[in-house]
Amino acid sequence: xxxILRMAGRVARVAAVLIxxxxxVVVTIGLWLxxxxxxxxxxxxxxxxxxxxxxxxxxxxxxxxxxxxxxDAYFALGYAHAQDRLWQMDIYRRIGAGRVAEIVxxxxxxxxxxxxxxxxxxxxxxxxxxxPAPVRGAVDAYADGVNxxxxxxEGPWPPEFTLLAYRPERWRPADSLVxxxxxxxxxxxxxxxxxxxxxxxxxxxPDEVEFLLPTDLDDAPVxxxxxxxxxxxxxxxxxxxPALLQPRRASNAWAVDGTHTGSGKPILASDPHLGLTxxxxxxxxxxxxxxxxxxxxxxxxxxxxLLGHNGHIAWGLTTTYGDLTDLLVLDIAGPDAYRVGDTTAxxxxxxxxxxxxxxxxxxxxxxxxxxxxxISDVIDSAATxxxxxxxxxxxxxxxxxxxxxPAAMFDLNRARDWAGFxxxxxxxxxxxxxxxxxxxxxxxxxxxxxxxxVRRDGRGLVPGRLPDNDWTGYIPFDDLPQRRGDPRxxxxxxxxxxxxDDYPYFISAxxxxxxxxxxxxxxxxxxxxxxxxxxxxxxQGDTLSPMARLxxxxxxxxxxxxxxxxxxxxxxxxxxAWDYRMDADKTAPTVFAAWYARLDDLVFGDDLxxxxxxxxxxxxxxxxxxxxxxxxxxxxxxxxxxxxxxTGRALDEALAALGEQHGEDARTWRWGAxxxxxxxxxxxxxxxxxxxxxxxxxxxxxxxxxxRRGGYGGGGDGQFxxxxxxxxxxxxxxxxxxxxxxxxxxxxxxNPYSRFFAEHTTDWRNATLVRLPANRAAAQKDARGVxxxxxxx
Numbered sequence: 001x002x003x004i005l006r007m008a009g010r011v012a013r014v015a016a017v018l019i020x021x022x023x024x025v026v027v028t029i030g031l032w033l034x035x036x037x038x039x040x041x042x043x044x045x046x047x048x049x050x051x052x053x054x055x056x057x058x059x060x061x062x063x064x065x066x067x068x069x070x071x072d073a074y075f076a077l078g079y080a081h082a083q084d085r086l087w088q089m090d091i092y093r094r095i096g097a098g099r100v101a102e103i104v105x106x107x108x109x110x111x112x113x114x115x116x117x118x119x120x121x122x123x124x125x126x127x128x129x130x131x132p133a134p135v136r137g138a139v140d141a142y143a144d145g146v147n148x149x150x151x152x153x154e155g156p157w158p159p160e161f162t163l164l165a166y167r168p169e170r171w172r173p174a175d176s177l178v179x180x181x182x183x184x185x186x187x188x189x190x191x192x193x194x195x196x197x198x199x200x201x202x203x204x205x206p207d208e209v210e211f212l213l214p215t216d217l218d219d220a221p222v223x224x225x226x227x228x229x230x231x232x233x234x235x236x237x238x239x240x241x242p243a244l245l246q247p248r249r250a251s252n253a254w255a256v257d258g259t260h261t262g263s264g265k266p267i268l269a270s271d272p273h274l275g276l277t278x279x280x281x282x283x284x285x286x287x288x289x290x291x292x293x294x295x296x297x298x299x300x301x302x303x304x305x306l307l308g309h310n311g312h313i314a315w316g317l318t319t320t321y322g323d324l325t326d327l328l329v330l331d332i333a334g335p336d337a338y339r340v341g342d343t344t345a346x347x348x349x350x351x352x353x354x355x356x357x358x359x360x361x362x363x364x365x366x367x368x369x370x371x372x373x374x375i376s377d378v379i380d381s382a383a384t385x386x387x388x389x390x391x392x393x394x395x396x397x398x399x400x401x402x403x404x405x406p407a408a409m410f411d412l413n414r415a416r417d418w419a420g421f422x423x424x425x426x427x428x429x430x431x432x433x434x435x436x437x438x439x440x441x442x443x444x445x446x447x448x449x450x451x452x453x454v455r456r457d458g459r460g461l462v463p464g465r466l467p468d469n470d471w472t473g474y475i476p477f478d479d480l481p482q483r484r485g486d487p488r489x490x491x492x493x494x495x496x497x498x499x500x501d502d503y504p505y506f507i508s509a510x511x512x513x514x515x516x517x518x519x520x521x522x523x524x525x526x527x528x529x530x531x532x533x534x535x536x537x538x539x540q541g542d543t544l545s546p547m548a549r550l551x552x553x554x555x556x557x558x559x560x561x562x563x564x565x566x567x568x569x570x571x572x573x574x575x576x577a578w579d580y581r582m583d584a585d586k587t588a589p590t591v592f593a594a595w596y597a598r599l600d601d602l603v604f605g606d607d608l609x610x611x612x613x614x615x616x617x618x619x620x621x622x623x624x625x626x627x628x629x630x631x632x633x634x635x636x637x638x639x640x641x642x643x644x645x646x647t648g649r650a651l652d653e654a655l656a657a658l659g660e661q662h663g664e665d666a667r668t669w670r671w672g673a674x675x676x677x678x679x680x681x682x683x684x685x686x687x688x689x690x691x692x693x694x695x696x697x698x699x700x701x702x703x704x705x706x707x708r709r710g711g712y713g714g715g716g717d718g719q720f721x722x723x724x725x726x727x728x729x730x731x732x733x734x735x736x737x738x739x740x741x742x743x744x745x746x747x748x749x750x751n752p753y754s755r756f757f758a759e760h761t762t763d764w765r766n767a768t769l770v771r772l773p774a775n776r777a778a779a780q781k782d783a784r785g786v787x788x789x790x791x792x793x
Contacts, residue, residue, distance in 0.1 A: 036156040037754055038083035040785025044152055048075055048144040049791045055080050057785040060770040061748045061760060062284040064779045071141040073289040074303045076789055078145025078171070081283065085300035085750040086149070087160040088279050089175075090168050091683045092301060095244060096178030097121040098354065103164050104683075105357040111242040116352040117366050117378050120185075123399050124178035130401060135410045139173045142303035146171035148789075158751050159694075160684060179301045180405055184324075184398040185245050186274075188431035190460070191325040191394055192238070192246055193510055197462050198327070199234035203609055212604060212615055213510075230463050231329065231390035232376045235610060240378045244682075249273075250512060250709055250724065252540070253316030253436040254492035254520055255444040257485070262531050263735030266438035269536045270307060270316025271726035272297075273709045278679035278696045278758070279750035280727040284742055286772065286779075294413050295737075295772065297728045297744065304409045307728065309740060312416040313439040314732035318493045321508045322432030322452050324397040326471075327463040328371055331390050338369065338391070340466045347374070371395050371466065392463065395471065397451035402474075403429030408449070418443050418484055425449040426477055432507075434493045440734050446491045448481040448498055452507060459506050475505045492520045494707075513616050515546040515705040522546075533741060536731045540707060541767030543582045547617050547705035548592055552580070554624040555595065560648040567655050568648075570666065571595075582710065584672025584701040584765075591669065593703065593712075593720055594658050596620075599650035601714065603643075606635045617705070661719060672699030675710060677722040677765070679746045679758075696746050696758045698765050700725070708767060729769055741769035756784075 040057050051068035053076040058064060063080050067073035081089060094100050098116035100108030115121070128136065147170050156162055193213070200209045230237075251272040258264040274281055285305070286295040296308015307317060333339035336347045347367040354362040367374040376392040397403065404427040411424035417439055425435070425447055432450025437443070453460070453471040460469065481498050483491070495512035523529060523539055530536050552575060559572065571591050578588035596617075603623060604615050623631045624643055632643040655666075662669050677700035684694060700722045702710030711724030726745075733739040745764035749756040763770070773779040780786060 036158050036162075037749075037751055038149075040083075040787055043788040043790055044148075045792055046075070046079070046145075046148045046152075046789040047792045048141070048148060049789055051791060053789040054776075055785075055787040055789070056776075056779045056783050057748070057787075058773050058779045059782045059784060060772060061744065061756065062286060062742070062772050063748070064286045064773075064776070065288065066776055067287070067289040070289050070292050071137055072789075073287045073292060074138045074141040075145035075148070077285060077287065077298065077303060078142035079149045079789060080145075080285070081298070081300040082146045082149035082171075084748060085279055085283065086146075086168060087158045088682065088750045089146070089171075089301040091160075092179055092182060093171075093175040095242070096124070096182050097175075098352070100683075101354055101356045101359075101362075103166050103357060106359055109354065109356065109362065110240060111244065112354050113362075113364060113378055114240065114242050114245070116354065116364055117373050117375060118185075118394065118396075118399065119366070119368070119373060120181045120399075121174060121178050123401075123403075124174040124181055126401055127177050127181075127403060127406070128174050130404060131407055135407045136173070138303050138410060139176055139406070142176060143171045143173045159753065163684070176302050177406060179299065181398055182245070183299075184403075184405075184430035185396075186431075187249055187319045187433075188322060188324045188396075188398065190321070190323045190508070190510060191327055191396070192241065194325075194327045194460070194462055195234050195238045195241075198230050199238060199610075200608070201229075201462070202234070204607060208607065211619060212607060230327070230376075230392060231388075232379060232392060236379045237376065237392070249319045249321065250495055250516075250711065251318035252492075252494045252516060252520070252707055252709075252726075253318050253434065254490070254524065255316075255436050255438040256524065256529075257438075257444045257489040258442050259489045260524075260529060260531060261735070263733065265440065265442055265733070265735035266444050267533060267536055267734065268314045268316055268436060268438040268444075268732045269540060269730070270436070270732075271540050271709075271729040272307065272317055273711070273724060273726050276677055276679045276723050276725055276727065276745075277682040278694060278746050278752075279682075280679070280745055280747075282728040282744045283748070284728075284744040288776070292414065295740070296730060296742070300750075302406075304406065304413055306409065307730065309732050309737050310413060310415070311440075311737055313421055313437065314734060314737070314740075315412070315421070315438075316436045316730070318434045318436075318495050320432040320434050320448050320450065320498065321495060321510045321512065322448070322450050323460050323506065323508045323510070324430060324432060324450065324452060326395045326453070326455075326460040326469065327375070328393045328395055328469055329390050329463055329465045330369065330371075330374075330393055331465075332385075332388050336367070345369070367391070369393055371470070372399060393466075395453075397453065397474075398430045400429070400451060402451060405429045417441060418445055421445075422447065422482070434495075434498060436491055436493060438732065438734050440737070442734075443484065444486065444489070444491050445484045446482060446493070446498075448507075449477075450480070452480070452505070454505065459509060461509055479505065481507070488525065490524050492517065492524060494520060513547070513618060513705065515550075515617075516707055516709075518546045519544060519707055533731050533733050533739060537729075537741060537767065537769050540726070540729055540731070542707040543701045543703075545580050545582050545589075545703055545706050547703075548578075548582075548589075548596075549580045551596060551617055551621050551624075552578075552592060554621050555599065555647060558624045558627075558644050558647045559651065560644050564648075565652065565655075567666070568651055571651065571655060574666075582671060582675075582701055582703040582706050582708075584670065584675070584699050586671050587666065587669045589671040589703065590658065590662075590674045590720070591654070591666075593671075593675075594654035595651050597714055598654040598657070599647060602634070602646045602650050603631055607631070670699075672701060675700055675703075675712065675720040675722050677710065677725065679761070680723070694752050696761055698761050700765055726764075729767070731769060738774040739771065741771050743767075743769045 494516035496517035702708035
């Protein structure tokens with residue numbers, strides 16, 4: 001027994017020593033990685049600037065740059081972005097260039113194959129050469145600033161570089177431009193909807209597909225049977241699409257003129273919605289230089305402001321959902337040749353060599369045409385293409401050399417009135433955006449610029465065969481949707497349809513359901529419309545769901561009255577008293593969300609199969625209202641089900657799922673707990689433990705169809721994780737733009753060791769915005785850091 005006790009004692013001492021060593025190693029690594037934080041105070045001699053530049057980090061999380069000329073300002077912005085977000089910048093340029101596998105191995109091949117096939121980086125290089133000299137100068141100066149930080153950096157790099165054991169390369173001007181190409185594909189991915197339609201046509205009739213997919217063409221039906229069947233498996237091509245480029249789009253922007261405000265000048269509100277990531281995509285910055293004063297949202301890696309005000313005008317963006325892409329089918333005419341009508345031509349062929357970390361390099365053979373790259377080769381890259389009779393080409397405005405969007409944004413940053421604003425947009429290409437406008441002179445307006453194709457035949461909703469589905473050009477600039485002023489003094493958009501049936505061109509069939517737009521109209525045109533900045537901030541945080549207001553009464557009316565469980569009776573009573581607000585502290589939103597998700601799945605899931613995705617809630621309302629038995633009947637069941645039976649079953653199953661996920665006491669099913677917002681790492685969230693370390697979780701309100709966007713997926717299992725919302729909010733007061741307020745989430749820094757990594761998460765949750773210091777002296781007072789770049793003498 002004594003021997004056993006002595007052995008146990010030795011084991012305990014060894015274990016204690018190992019624990020101490022392990023803790024010491026972890027602490028040492030942590031201290032070493034914490035040294036990767038940039039110096040926000042101090043100075044550095046920088047080759048590439050003409051005069052000293054001051055970078056001030058204020059006490060509310062914004063970066064202020066004071067420069068003697070524009071190029072020095074862009075240099076400093078590149079330097080500041082690199083200080084705070086270098087790895088974020090690096091991973092996005094790698095995605096755009098198809099170089100992710102170099103650092104993560106084979107998991108990066110899906111993204112690399114796709115972007116290499118599209119030739120995104122090659123397109124960015126051509127775009128750089130086509131830019132006007134002043135714009136190229138800005139891009140060059142920005143790249144020089146990034147490289148000055150990289151060259152002067154001492155100590156460890158940000159943690160992601162250490163985890164993946166590599167160092168950042170020099171920044172190239174095309175690196176900035178390829179980020180814009182990525183954004184264009186993220187926000188203009190109509191081809192993804194075309195693939196879904198094509199996949200569904202393999203299992204459903206054209207009329208059924210038209211009903212299921214979220215279009216706004218009820219008054220002008222389109223016969224999907226006119227589409228061309230794909231020569232490849234549409235579902236496989238969908239699976240080969242990188243998740244980053246699969247569209248999830250929603251935003252709000254509105255402006256009211258001086259007749260609706262206390263100051264007599266316009267107020268403009270803007271909150272673009274994207275995936276919630278840590279770090280977020282937006283970076284709040286102010287630039288002041290002779291002839292340039294911009295305040296608002298930048299994207300690390302890009303030199304110009306995408307959102308904000310310049311002391312004269314302000315603007316907000318929402319995605320138009322413009323149909324800027326098509327899948328075109330080309331017949332094969334022989335080895336490396338294709339046919340269009342009676343004409344035969346050869347593919348342009350190039351080889352891409354993809355380096356794979358800890359693996360063999362992959363050679364990708366890419367075939368191109370004047371219409372676009374052969375996208376079907378993403379899933380069939382065999383060199384011989386034996387037995388091939390047709391291929392699928394992706395035609396996209398984003399790949400057109402006419403895209404000069406960086407020049408348009410450069411000019412927009414300097415526009416001083418409606419005429420200058422409109423003129424700046426002449427060179428705007430992709431992605432098509434709805435731009436809500438206001439200026440200090442009192443004008444409000446709207447413009448939807450972009451390279452929107454005019455098609456020879458059809459609307460591009462499904463794959464088409466050339467030459468009938470060729471493009472004949474783009475909508476002329478003067479014919480693009482636009483308006484200066486409004487008789488009501490109000491302009492708003494929440495991704496809803498922007499043109500009526502009398503508009504002579506086709507823009508899109510995939511508008512967002514109008515629920516958020518209906519809520520904006522209801523409030524802005526109501527008796528209690530906000531007239532102050534604070535009132536519009538509160539409207540950005542509005543949680544009332546017009547979708548629930550439409551759908552819940554129909555669900556309750558269709559619910560069987562007999563044989564209800566005690567839990568169902570309590571749930572019905574709770575929902576009947578609900579005010580349709582998706583507030584974090586309420587239980588009713590959780591019950592409604594679970595019931596709706598399960599009912600939607602029971603009604604449409606068997607029809608959609610593997611292509612499960614969003615169905616416009618108005619479709620479910622129509623089914624319940626009309627007792628659409630053919631939709632409520634389960635295709636896999638021999639017994640015919642009714643909508644009433646499905647509604648009751650959905651409620652029982654939803655309540656059971658909530659009990660399993662959140663406990664049996666329904667009083668604990670608070671929406672905030674069931675609907676946590678998770679800011680995930682944009683690239684490393686697949687690694688074990690990384691979501692907790694690099695991610696941020698906080699309770700949240702709102703939902704898919706509220707102004708306070710809280711987007712979540714299926715939810716049929718009682719899980720409603722919020723992964724899509726406003727990473728940037730701003731309300732601009734054109735009476736005094738220094739009274740404008742802002743919010744960027746989750747924080748300024750992209751380094752998880754920084755105390756500024758998640759500093760704005762609470763403000764984001766509470767929809768709280770902050771005012772920036774009005775001038776240089778105010779920014780320097782209580783500043784977190786003042787850093788000076790000094791030119792080489």
